[in-house]
Amino acid sequence: MSTVAHENNHHDDHHHEESFVSKYIFSQDHKMIGKQFLMTAVFMGVVAMMLSIFFRIQLAWPGEESTFLNTFLGDNWAPGGIMKENMYLGLVTIHGTIMVFFLLTGGLSGTFSNLLIPLQLGARDMASGFLNMLSYWFFFISTILMFASLFVYDGGVFGIQFGDAAAPLAEHTAWDGSGPAMSGWTIYPPLSGLPNAEQGSGLGMTLWLFSMGIFIASSLLGSLNYIVTVINLRTKGMKMTRMPLTIWAFFVTAILGVLSFPVLFSAVLLLIMDRMAGTSFYLSDIIVQGEMLANHGGSPLLYQHLFWFLGHPEVYIVLLPALGLSSEIIATNSRKPIFGYKAMIGSILAIGFLSFIVWGHHMFVTGMNPFLGSVFVFTTLLIAIPSAVKVFNYLTTLWKGSLVLTPAMMFAIGLVSTFITGGVTGIILADSALDIAIHDTYFVVAHFHIVMGMSAVFGMFGGVYHWFPKMFGRMMNTRLGYVHFWITIIGAYGVFFPMHFVGLAGAPRRYYDYTVYQEFDQGTYDMIMDLNVIVTFFAIFAAVGQILFLFNFFYSIFRGPKAPQNPWRSNTLEWTTPVEHVHGNWPGDLPTVHRWPYDYSKPGAEEDFIPQTVPLAEGEEEH
Amino acid sequence: MEKLIILIVLVTGVIALAQLVRVYELSSKLKDRGEHDITDRDNHLNAKLMLGFMAFQFLGFIYLMLKYGWTGRGEAASLQGIETDWLLNLNFIIVIIVFFITNFLLFFFSYKYVRKPGIKATYYSHNNKLEAIWTIVPAIVLAVIIILGLRSWNSITSGPTKESVRIELFAKQFDWTARYSGENNKLGKYDYKLTNEGDNPLALMTTKSIESARVETEKAIKSLEDELKLVQLDHLASGYMNLISSSVYKEQIEAEYNSALEKEYNLIEVEEAFKHKYADAKDLKGHVDVVIEEPNAETQKIMDRLEDKLIVKGRILRSIAQMQQSYDSKYDLYAWDDIIQTDTLYLAKGTEYEMSFRSKDVIHSAYFPHFRAQMNVVPGMPTRFKFTPSLTTKEMQKKKADSKFNFVLMCNKICGTAHYKMKMIVVVLTPAEFKEWEKTKKEKTFKDTYAAGETEEPANSETNI
Numbered sequence A: 001m002s003t004v005a006h007e008n009n010h011h012d013d014h015h016h017e018e019s020f021v022s023k024y025i026f027s028q029d030h031k032m033i034g035k036q037f038l039m040t041a042v043f044m045g046v047v048a049m050m051l052s053i054f055f056r057i058q059l060a061w062p063g064e065e066s067t068f069l070n071t072f073l074g075d076n077w078a079p080g081g082i083m084k085e086n087m088y089l090g091l092v093t094i095h096g097t098i099m100v101f102f103l104l105t106g107g108l109s110g111t112f113s114n115l116l117i118p119l120q121l122g123a124r125d126m127a128s129g130f131l132n133m134l135s136y137w138f139f140f141i142s143t144i145l146m147f148a149s150l151f152v153y154d155g156g157v158f159g160i161q162f163g164d165a166a167a168p169l170a171e172h173t174a175w176d177g178s179g180p181a182m183s184g185w186t187i188y189p190p191l192s193g194l195p196n197a198e199q200g201s202g203l204g205m206t207l208w209l210f211s212m213g214i215f216i217a218s219s220l221l222g223s224l225n226y227i228v229t230v231i232n233l234r235t236k237g238m239k240m241t242r243m244p245l246t247i248w249a250f251f252v253t254a255i256l257g258v259l260s261f262p263v264l265f266s267a268v269l270l271l272i273m274d275r276m277a278g279t280s281f282y283l284s285d286i287i288v289q290g291e292m293l294a295n296h297g298g299s300p301l302l303y304q305h306l307f308w309f310l311g312h313p314e315v316y317i318v319l320l321p322a323l324g325l326s327s328e329i330i331a332t333n334s335r336k337p338i339f340g341y342k343a344m345i346g347s348i349l350a351i352g353f354l355s356f357i358v359w360g361h362h363m364f365v366t367g368m369n370p371f372l373g374s375v376f377v378f379t380t381l382l383i384a385i386p387s388a389v390k391v392f393n394y395l396t397t398l399w400k401g402s403l404v405l406t407p408a409m410m411f412a413i414g415l416v417s418t419f420i421t422g423g424v425t426g427i428i429l430a431d432s433a434l435d436i437a438i439h440d441t442y443f444v445v446a447h448f449h450i451v452m453g454m455s456a457v458f459g460m461f462g463g464v465y466h467w468f469p470k471m472f473g474r475m476m477n478t479r480l481g482y483v484h485f486w487i488t489i490i491g492a493y494g495v496f497f498p499m500h501f502v503g504l505a506g507a508p509r510r511y512y513d514y515t516v517y518q519e520f521d522q523g524t525y526d527m528i529m530d531l532n533v534i535v536t537f538f539a540i541f542a543a544v545g546q547i548l549f550l551f552n553f554f555y556s557i558f559r560g561p562k563a564p565q566n567p568w569r570s571n572t573l574e575w576t577t578p579v580e581h582v583h584g585n586w587p588g589d590l591p592t593v594h595r596w597p598y599d600y601s602k603p604g605a606e607e608d609f610i611p612q613t614v615p616l617a618e619g620e621e622e623h
Numbered sequence B: 001m002e003k004l005i006i007l008i009v010l011v012t013g014v015i016a017l018a019q020l021v022r023v024y025e026l027s028s029k030l031k032d033r034g035e036h037d038i039t040d041r042d043n044h045l046n047a048k049l050m051l052g053f054m055a056f057q058f059l060g061f062i063y064l065m066l067k068y069g070w071t072g073r074g075e076a077a078s079l080q081g082i083e084t085d086w087l088l089n090l091n092f093i094i095v096i097i098v099f100f101i102t103n104f105l106l107f108f109f110s111y112k113y114v115r116k117p118g119i120k121a122t123y124y125s126h127n128n129k130l131e132a133i134w135t136i137v138p139a140i141v142l143a144v145i146i147i148l149g150l151r152s153w154n155s156i157t158s159g160p161t162k163e164s165v166r167i168e169l170f171a172k173q174f175d176w177t178a179r180y181s182g183e184n185n186k187l188g189k190y191d192y193k194l195t196n197e198g199d200n201p202l203a204l205m206t207t208k209s210i211e212s213a214r215v216e217t218e219k220a221i222k223s224l225e226d227e228l229k230l231v232q233l234d235h236l237a238s239g240y241m242n243l244i245s246s247s248v249y250k251e252q253i254e255a256e257y258n259s260a261l262e263k264e265y266n267l268i269e270v271e272e273a274f275k276h277k278y279a280d281a282k283d284l285k286g287h288v289d290v291v292i293e294e295p296n297a298e299t300q301k302i303m304d305r306l307e308d309k310l311i312v313k314g315r316i317l318r319s320i321a322q323m324q325q326s327y328d329s330k331y332d333l334y335a336w337d338d339i340i341q342t343d344t345l346y347l348a349k350g351t352e353y354e355m356s357f358r359s360k361d362v363i364h365s366a367y368f369p370h371f372r373a374q375m376n377v378v379p380g381m382p383t384r385f386k387f388t389p390s391l392t393t394k395e396m397q398k399k400k401a402d403s404k405f406n407f408v409l410m411c412n413k414i415c416g417t418a419h420y421k422m423k424m425i426v427v428v429l430t431p432a433e434f435k436e437w438e439k440t441k442k443e444k445t446f447k448d449t450y451a452a453g454e455t456e457e458p459a460n461s462e463t464n465i
Ligand code: HEM
Pocket: A186, A315, A316, A318, A319, A361, A362, A380, A381, A383, A384, A387, A422, A423, A424, A425, A426, A427, A429, A430, A431, A435, A438, A439, A440, A444, A447, A448, A451, A452, A453
């Protein structure tokens, strides 16, 4: 109720004292919640990046003793410095899960939707500050569970023992203990459904499932809030067609989330039932570890359909916010309107719609009906059209601009590059006849890391550099930002580009090592290993480069130079708020919007930008 | 020690960085320049680096292509694979052109249009004609890709023909087993409930194997029941022991317990016997109705487990019994001539193979990289595909100039610990060589291996066609 009171009370000048707890911990202020999401995401991002370095070392130098691995993984998982096979699978699983869900879904959307939706729309806060706070705390709990699952060993976590409630068959288990979930980030049953199918399918998987359940709740609360806010709380004059593309992207992302995450929830729930209640949704005719199960009639494919019904929209849930952020950054720093604003909105909507009817392209070789496969080929290739339109529009925005290469701008340009490079390989994968040969190889790994992983990470970095002054009232160091950018983009291409060749040579993903190749194809083995060493080298290079970012980020929060109100000379509303955060965002009346956000270098205007709050001049046309 | 040094280096590094940033900030302050004012020097330097990066990207790509010979895939070794590779190359050419052009424009524009004093950006917000063009052109290119792609997809996934030779690939953690359909080119039926690790690991269905599975399951049920009874008896006896303090009685109970174990005992009778003998014993601590305590958690868990297993076995037994009733023994012939092969998969060049796939436990994926063939192997759901080897192993060895080269079948769906080792060598022979090999297998059909050491087959199962 108190938020409603705020809404009506436009003159909320007096600063009421807030306790530490209500300001920094159980805050209901969208700006603080955005920062909380960001901090949690940075932590999880660092964790997941470390995990990837561990398994990259294994891939490049299999079987070599490494004190580094032993130091971090301990004697249980890397005795004598050699990583256990199961831990390798655990690392890739948790790495993928954290990166996709916790960094790029929770972290990216959570941070920037929260920060920017009210600020760019001219609202005092989210529609419901309380639900917003809940959304963060659910996210936090799921983070803890997922993080904890990394430390599962021997049926316990952090030394706390749990009964094997989730493992009715555990007595037959041949494994020497349990561990983190180990069936890949997509956790296909039956591998994930049967506690004795592998070491990670016991307590680790239970934690994974519960963490994901809570994560979904968080995501839904957040998304509902974003949708309601965008629909209801736009300030005067902020028509839908005057919203910045960031908001359009967040809005469509939230709709995708609300429509698709519940499906993942049901997939998770049915899996939990198969594991704990003896149902057979995903199980049929199985003998595992010598134990004959009576389950009959379930289908592992049901899980895959449910998973990818979320999974594909999910990749756009990850990507769209990054595209939104970069649209804003590119327009501002090209000092030019974004080219084809309406077409950009159209493509966001088209991508959003199409992303719901393409999920089958992840299942071309599961044995589903080939005719159904053809339908998915068709819909999948359709989605390439709006994607292409977006790329061309970005290019034309740069054309004849007056580019200011801020670190944010450079990351946004990097995003366009990775989006192209990863997008074109999608066209090959979408061709089912070709996918037969390259599905589940490193070619796919290269595709989605470049198009989703790197693009979204670049969007997120761009966002942080661009809106840091808004978040913390201080500036980040530009030079460090440049070095960080160059290390990151060289690292990104160095890591993921050679992976295409590893995949085309036929190397399956999720392999602990490739030494079996020596038995039948020495030439290919040599090629895979050469490339693996190169990739690992670049991965370490890029990871070390991130220290610059972490330093810059934390240092600038406390000691960075004070930010001016509108450092990038931008048009959008967030830069009309004071540098010091106030509750309700604008100390006085809410601003009124008179124009679209992209009036940069408009002929006839004195400055090369005209904020949205400036009324149209006499005889001036709105774009 | 090592760790300490690393830590010290890290800490000094961070401190040095902080000092550097401090100095830099002070100098900016002197020049009255904020972090948001990007100098022309920075701008131009980064613009040039954009071109430099483009060179790195393009040259790196070209280097990899040259080094590994286009895509590094080697030649396809099946008819279907040849078609796939043709299509793949075509798509690659299209895609690589797009890659070069768009990345070039991106980095070139970033270089060319960097801010220059006195030049304002062009206010250019949309152009419907241009946008229509770059919607329609990709649409046309994609239409071509779709049409060609679906044509190949339909031919590759089409069903078996009369000539197709049937082979089944059976996957389990962590190996492959192949089953040839034998002379009649018909694969025997199967049901996972008939699995017998000894002589019928593939769970093939014959009159005999059904009967033996039924007997085995009954035996298993019996022994589970015995186990359960034993646990209950243990519990009962120790319950009485606890209630009774006199050692004389204890000895008697123990004797009783032991003799119950030796004989076919009936738990209720044993309990009655206990009650009669000891209920009136004075030192039964005053209990009139003997109440044995509930089993403790551990015992209860064991009993629950056994009961669960009994339920499972009961269901399996019922379904085997149903199978037995509806089974037609003419199918025995389908199975008897099947040949089971666990180490190497032999194929003949030019023969079209209709492969069917079956998993025992989790999802696997049958991946033949050189034949460009792949299909998931899903428990409870049969899958299939076909392909025709077009090169023998020897021919491929020559092409690769590697006398040790072999084709391979790998697992390509994460299936647990040893996923990465789950493979089977594939040898493609000329048709003549293949015939020779087949001959050596004539005496090793399923019938030979299954019946080995057993008595003579009842004659009627052969004639009952
Ligand atoms: C031009 C548009 C795109 C097309 C046609 C396309 C097509 C495909 C296809 C067919 C696959 C399945 C490959 C396989 O498993 O064999 C795939 C995988 C994937 N794609 Fe894309 N894609 C496109 C763009 C994107 C974008 C924009 C993203 C993310 C933002 C993305 C993320 C992914 C991910 C995460 C996977 C792999 C998931 C996994 O197996 O673990 N794709 N893509």
